Amino acid sequence: MEWTAFGTLILLNLVGSLSPGPDTFFLLRLATRSRAHAIAGVAGIVTGLTVWVTLTVVGAAALLTTYPSILGIIQLVGGTYLSFIGYKLLRSASRELIDARQFRFNADARPIPDAVEALGTRTQVYRQGLATNLSNPKVVMYFAAILAPLMPAHPSPVLAFSIIVAILVQTFVTFSAVCLIVSTERVRKAMLRAGPWFDLLAGVVFLVVGVTLLYEGLTGLLG
Numbered sequence: 001m002e003w004t005a006f007g008t009l010i011l012l013n014l015v016g017s018l019s020p021g022p023d024t025f026f027l028l029r030l031a032t033r034s035r036a037h038a039i040a041g042v043a044g045i046v047t048g049l050t051v052w053v054t055l056t057v058v059g060a061a062a063l064l065t066t067y068p069s070i071l072g073i074i075q076l077v078g079g080t081y082l083s084f085i086g087y088k089l090l091r092s093a094s095r096e097l098i099d100a101r102q103f104r105f106n107a108d109a110r111p112i113p114d115a116v117e118a119l120g121t122r123t124q125v126y127r128q129g130l131a132t133n134l135s136n137p138k139v140v141m142y143f144a145a146i147l148a149p150l151m152p153a154h155p156s157p158v159l160a161f162s163i164i165v166a167i168l169v170q171t172f173v174t175f176s177a178v179c180l181i182v183s184t185e186r187v188r189k190a191m192l193r194a195g196p197w198f199d200l201l202a203g204v205v206f207l208v209v210g211v212t213l214l215y216e217g218l219t220g221l222l223g
């Protein structure tokens with residue numbers, strides 16, 4: 001792989017990292033409440049990403065297209081999890097919208113919930129980030145799409161390892177930078193004012209992705 005191709009791969013992954021999706025909304029929600037929890041969420045997502053990227057680079061991702069039943073099962077499990085998270089976010093948003101009416105004349109008076117009380121421990125957040133990433137098998141399809149045109153048919157172990165590390169480091173740095181920006185006082189206050197509406201949007205995104213995965217999983221298994 002030439003360095004130009006390697007740079008193209010990193011650029012494409014950067015664009016993919018910043019595109020709206022379950023991982024992004026999960027981290028933005030964390031960052032508005034706790035920087036430490038957000039970084040723990042990033043670590044969980046990158047851990048899950050390690051699985052998908054490694055499978056793609058070593059060619060194991062081809063199993064998902066060769067045996068669609070495997071992909072269907074993963075989609076059903078992942079779709080169920082993401083739909084459940086979406087439901088919880090929508091329920092939380094509705095409660096926050098009701099509570100926010102008490103502070104509609106003074107947005108700064110709205111209390112900021114304790115991070116552990118609102119989000120759980122950082123270990124729990126790490127696990128949630130891991131589950132959120134692993135529950136979306138479309139990630140491996142995305143990497144297969146951007147890696148296939150750029151990689152040799154049989155990459156050397158050194159090249160394969162370098163690609164995996166580069167993607168993971170770039171993703172961790174990108175997500176962490178976004179979380180650090182969002183968790184600054186000014187941005188954090190602005191997003192907290194719109195907190196219930198943001199949770200509502202995040203819930204819709206999780207539900208749409210979850211239901212889509214459920215539909216595709218059922219179609220793949222029954223079709």
